[in-house]
Amino acid sequence: MKTLRYLLAAVVLFLGTAVASAAVLPADAVTNRRVSILRNVSGASTTSGTAFVLQDASTDANVLIGGAAGQESSLGLDVTTTTTADLGTFVGCQVDDTCIDDGLCRVVTWGPAICRWAGTTDNTNTRMATVGTTTVAGRLGSGTLAGLTMSLGITGTSDVEFNGIGDNDLRWIWISPDNN
Numbered sequence: 001m002k003t004l005r006y007l008l009a010a011v012v013l014f015l016g017t018a019v020a021s022a023a024v025l026p027a028d029a030v031t032n033r034r035v036s037i038l039r040n041v042s043g044a045s046t047t048s049g050t051a052f053v054l055q056d057a058s059t060d061a062n063v064l065i066g067g068a069a070g071q072e073s074s075l076g077l078d079v080t081t082t083t084t085a086d087l088g089t090f091v092g093c094q095v096d097d098t099c100i101d102d103g104l105c106r107v108v109t110w111g112p113a114i115c116r117w118a119g120t121t122d123n124t125n126t127r128m129a130t131v132g133t134t135t136v137a138g139r140l141g142s143g144t145l146a147g148l149t150m151s152l153g154i155t156g157t158s159d160v161e162f163n164g165i166g167d168n169d170l171r172w173i174w175i176s177p178d179n180n
Helices: 002-022
Strands: 034-040 051-054 078-080 090-094 104-118 130-133 139-140 147-149 153-155 160-162 165-173
Touching: 002 034, 051 104, 090 165, 104 147
Parallel strands: 034 078, 104 139
Antiparallel strands: 034 104, 051 078, 051 090, 090 104, 104 165, 130 139, 147 165, 153 160
């Protein structure tokens, strides 16, 4: 009987410890961001960090916008890359390594994300500067309406910042569409 009590006490202690430790989460990029699943209708496969805007229904034949009763519209779930600076329809940056055209992909819509940078056309080397969409498809750069730059360029796997000037650099951006 004594052994059973010890065993029961050990189980209660273990369960109490497991529940308490599960409630404490680390403060990292994964716990401080919002991710949505959206459909890439850009016309090509995209890579991680690609910046997306909402798709204009009139420019893609694959976007469902009505029809017979019972057909659902996908408008609002479809995203594409842009070649226009400072668009107010910016959504976020892609998380997945690749996302095929007309495929679903995860997009950070608020909070920290690694995004592709258009350094040759819209560079800024200032942390916490506002950023926006650019004339380089799928890239962010200095501007407005997309968020704030949290880091300068990131070099490969070393995570060392540098003042990048080329297109396609990776930067940590605090995603905040319309800077809200």
